[in-house]
Amino acid sequence: MKFGISTFVNDDTIDTVSLARAIEERGFDALAIAEHTHIPASRQSPYPMGGDLPKIYYRTLDPFVTLAAAAAVTSTIELITGIALLIQRDPIITAKEAASIDLISGGRFVFGVGAGWNIEELSHHGTDPKTRGALLDERIEAIKALWTDEPAEYHGRYVDFDSSYLRPKPVQNPHPPILIGGDSDATVKRVIRHGAGWMSNPLPVERLTKRIDQMRAGASHDVPLTTFGTPIDPDYWRALEDLGYRQANLLLPTKARDDSLRLLDEYAEKVAGYRG
Numbered sequence: 043m044k045f046g047i048s049t050f051v052n053d054d055t056i057d058t059v060s061l062a063r064a065i066e067e068r069g070f071d072a073l074a075i076a077e078h079t080h081i082p083a084s085r086q087s088p089y090p091m092g093g094d095l096p097k098i099y100y101r102t103l104d105p106f107v108t109l110a111a112a113a114a115v116t117s118t119i120e121l122i123t124g125i126a127l128l129i130q131r132d133p134i135i136t137a138k139e140a141a142s143i144d145l146i147s148g149g150r151f152v153f154g155v156g157a158g159w160n161i162e163e164l165s166h167h168g169t170d171p172k173t174r175g176a177l178l179d180e181r182i183e184a185i186k187a188l189w190t191d192e193p194a195e196y197h198g199r200y201v202d203f204d205s206s207y208l209r210p211k212p213v214q215n216p217h218p219p220i221l222i223g224g225d226s227d228a229t230v231k232r233v234i235r236h237g238a239g240w241m242s243n244p245l246p247v248e249r250l251t252k253r254i255d256q257m258r259a260g261a262s263h264d265v266p267l268t269t270f271g272t273p274i275d276p277d278y279w280r281a282l283e284d285l286g287y288r289q290a291n292l293l294l295p296t297k298a299r300d301d302s303l304r305l306l307d308e309y310a311e312k313v314a315g316y317r318g
Contacts, residue, residue, distance in 0.1 A: 046074060048074035048271055049076070049293070053103065055298055055302070056303075060303075070313075073120070075103075075123060077105045085162045086161075106126075120289075124291065129169050145212070155178065157228075175232075183196065186217055186220075219238075221238060221240065269291050
């Protein structure tokens, strides 16, 4: 099993260039970046992990800009949106941004997407919370068409555009891997429907097992499994590996440069010990 780093990149913590270089220098396999465009002051949606919404959610850099900067100073690590809130994004612009990162990085972009949980945030983008699942499905399909067809067109209920040319195309063939985040029956169906992988949060092993069994029972493809926010717990890592995870992206707290580098050193040592 591979190990990457997942984190929130903020405007008052370690800079993107230092972070990306440090991750690659220490032998990690990926950088996964969270996204929130903004946090509405009137937010009432409960934080899914419980408690108050952490302050790091209020200061996140744009993930595509961040990953482009990381691509320019690295050569091996995967560059993952973990997750891009596609229900808040224009699909044509997002397709171009993602393909551009894939080109700049030489084919290292991974497209993690999800339906989002912050109802006020997505509503500010004009998204109806009741139809965000259907909107996500159409935007995934439309982006895949833009990546693979020349020219491309898409005609759905929520996404509709006529025959168009979009360049660049991604380096990866037929397109970058797609990972879908979430923990619901709808997520399971979406992974199966789109031939995608699953990006899970640090759920209990029993919960992971249930969802993975559902996906494998319904999918005609091998479902790639990866994570966001994995704790520093070798026993949990072993459970992930036993379930067939290809990669665990360890949670790096959002801290200043020196603290971040120290933690990355500790994580690298833990991973080396785990691999034994």
